Amino acid sequence: MVVREQIAGRPPADTADGPVLLSPPDVGPLEESYLLNAVRSGWIAPVGPEIDAFEREVADRVGRAHAVALSSGTAGLHLALLALGTRPGDVVVVPTLTFVATANAAVYTGAEPIFVDCEPETGNLDPALLEQALHVLRRAGRRVAAVLPVDMFGSCADYERILPICASAGVPVVEDAAEALGAVRDGRPAASFGEMAVLSFNGNKIITTSGGGMLVSDDAELVARCRYLATQARQPVPHYEHLHTGYNYRLSNLLAALGRAQLRRLDGMLVRRRAHRDRYAKLFGATPGVRLLADQEAGANCWLTSIVVDPQAAGWRAADLARHLAARNIETRPVWKPLHLQPVFAGADRVLSGAAERLFADGLTLPSGSGMTEDQAARVAAAITDFLDRR
Incomplete structure (x- = not known):
């Protein structure tokens, strides 16, 4: 007992x-049974059918067409920015009220995070200040690679205002929904906003895979690019061939099994x-x-x-x-x-x-x-x- x-x-x-x-x-017998089945299947590492199923199920849950399971939500943010072409000298707009990983992902690409304050009622990114920041950056001739709104403590940001502001400025949005799986705003689930969105399955999140995350999008090319970079940018040939710098960012098959059980609950x-x-x-x-x-x-x-x-x-x-x-x-x-x-x-x-x-x-x-x-x-x-x- x-x-x-x-x-x-x-x-x-x-x-x-x-x-x-x-x-x-919050785990129990269901998670134990899923893990045991995955172990007995022989698909221990690195990938396997549990990952494929977990990606489909999460994508369906958040209303997205595509998903790639990753080692962390931070990895997802990093890959999303890379897929959007973020490069040294760019700026990425980040809420100042968030966990450091949101800004760190921008730094990994060589970009500079620019911090914008929050709404006092929700803690989420303030759309009016975001618009002001984008205007100032545009006048200064800075290239804004992306805006990363965060769904603070599981409450979706005001995308009804944020998305048009960013579209008008020609800036893509990557939704940091690390804390928000299961949340809804105006009938749309968290992680359904922006060009891409990222979820976290860290040990303290709504559901956990011990450590892990998921990048989701309706853009097949963006997701394919992220999947490629997440697997050390290996070319599809029998030997190991690499044209780009890649990362070891994939989730394991065993942890995906844990995530599938969590998602059911x-x-x-x-x-x-x-x-x-x-x-x-x-x-x-x-x-x-x-x-x-x-x-x-x-x-x-x-x-x-x-x-x-x-x-x-x-x-x-x-x-x-x-x-x-x-x-x-x-x-x-x-x-x-x-x-x-x-x-x-x-x-x-x-x-x-x-x-x-x-x-x-x-x-x-x-x-x-x-x-x-x-x-x-x-x-x-x-x-x-x-x-x-x-x-």
Whole structure:
């Protein structure tokens, strides 16, 4: 029994005071059976039928024609930029409020990331500031290789505004949907926007392949180019022949099997994460100065639920609640530190409103995993209630 619960990404039953984590892997018997079948098939490495099936199933889920399974979402962003012809001297527009991988992918190509601030309500790329940034870059004669909007914490960016702005400027869009599988905006699934989109299956994401990602697109040529580069740019001849620099970016057949099992369980995982968000909404509903980030995004997948605290109205700071929960072995995390504040990007150009810095100062991400048990959820709720009662 203990082994089974550890496989499922949960603490053993006799550790009632064990850690409650933000978003640990949620796996169990179905994943075990898929992996075992893949091992017994003999298709261990490097590729195999599980990869082919996983690509088809993910493409169908997000409404795309083509997909290529990769070792990470970061690899997908890198390949997408290469397929679009990104080169040294180009610029790539990146939200400042995101994980560093989005900007790193631009750096891998020799391009320069330009950071644009977010909407304060959602944390997603601010379309008005994006338009301003593209105008400034165009006047300066800079070649913008791509815009990389990020679907923050599983809430799709405002593509109704972003896509026309980019089309008018003649700039392609690569949707960073790493956090957003299962989310929907205006009837369209996350990863269905832009020339290409990238998903992540890292260990803390909605579904996981341990480590992995997927690039999707309706453009067969772009996907073929990415697949070619992801397999060391090997030419289709009996010996090893290479005309271009390639990368070892493919997902393994075994991990694809794990992903297929996870994908079958996705809808149930979404239900549980949305239930956690609803619980937090009720807990903080009557608390002055506290709101949920992207509270009105009905189509969000609720990968992670974050609150935003106005210290003057609430009488306490997000960091105060974080310390209270940490003392009870409950993990929290600040909202992403803006990339323009990261030392590695200290000299990068940026178009800012201050929204991302305020969210970093006042935001707190709470346990949101689909594998969180009812007992663990009750522990978190009780700890938050105790904190609020003390104030």
